[in-house]
Amino acid sequence: MKYKACLFDLDGVLVDTAIYHFQAWKNLGKQFGYELTVEQNEQLKGVSRVESLNKILAWANYSATHEQKAAWLTEKNEEYLRLISNMNPSEILPGVLEFLQQIKDLGYKIALGSASKNAEIILEKTGLLPWFDLIIDGNKVSKSKPDPEVFLKGAEGLGLAPDACIVFEDAQAGVEAAKAGNMKAVGIGEALTLSLADKIIPNFVGVKAVELLQF
Ligand code: BG6
Ligand code: MG
Numbered sequence: 001m002k003y004k005a006c007l008f009d010l011d012g013v014l015v016d017t018a019i020y021h022f023q024a025w026k027n028l029g030k031q032f033g034y035e036l037t038v039e040q041n042e043q044l045k046g047v048s049r050v051e052s053l054n055k056i057l058a059w060a061n062y063s064a065t066h067e068q069k070a071a072w073l074t075e076k077n078e079e080y081l082r083l084i085s086n087m088n089p090s091e092i093l094p095g096v097l098e099f100l101q102q103i104k105d106l107g108y109k110i111a112l113g114s115a116s117k118n119a120e121i122i123l124e125k126t127g128l129l130p131w132f133d134l135i136i137d138g139n140k141v142s143k144s145k146p147d148p149e150v151f152l153k154g155a156e157g158l159g160l161a162p163d164a165c166i167v168f169e170d171a172q173a174g175v176e177a178a179k180a181g182n183m184k185a186v187g188i189g190e191a192l193t194l195s196l197a198d199k200i201i202p203n204f205v206g207v208k209a210v211e212l213l214q215f
Contacts, residue, residue, distance in 0.1 A: 095204030
């Protein structure tokens with residue numbers, strides 16, 4: 001088997017938290033009279049909390065003080081934590097559990113490569129935690145996707161070469177990170193936004209791992 005591990009992004013790939021991030025940023029933007037669009041939100045996917053705020057402030061042409069930014073980051077995360085507080089296994093995206101079972105049976109290692117500092121809480125609440133051999137999240141990296149750091153640390157932690165890894169991503173920045181790390185990338189979502197991916201699927205429903213993981 002040429003490929004030995006599957007590295008998964010979390011938000012928007014395994015669980016539908018992308019909608020909660022969007023909601024929390026949208027509400028925050030309203031405080032400085034800014035209405036975040038769906039297209040702009042696409043560019044925030046996979047991007048760290050701090051960098052997301054910086055992007056929104058730049059779009060809004062708003063120069064905030066350091067203190068203001070720190071307060072808004074806390075506020076955004078508090079709202080996000082409220083939104084995810086009742087998450088449960090029903091919020092695992094369709095087909096994900098079946099796909100994880102297939103790759104486990106095929107002998108692939110399974111790791112998380114997420115920008116989120118809240119990843120472990122979400123994995124716990126949804127019952128996904130036991131599937132993972134390794135978790136690299138926003139607390140363990142210093143560079144945000146599209147930098148490949150999160151996935152390279154994943155490969156290293158599993159004791160594998162980057163080119164033995166396959167990344168699953170819903171974000172443009174995440175697919176770029178995988179490619180920059182010399183890994184295969186499977187895009188989950190729309191071909192238009194994920195054109196750099198080696199393969200693109202709309203979701204995991206009915207996906208046959210043996211077929212998908214042929215490159
Ligand atoms: C990524 C999300 O997974 O995590 C981004 O796609 C988010 O939208 C980033 O900004 C950081 O998440 P958190 O939970 O640390 O604010
Ligand atoms: Mg994502």
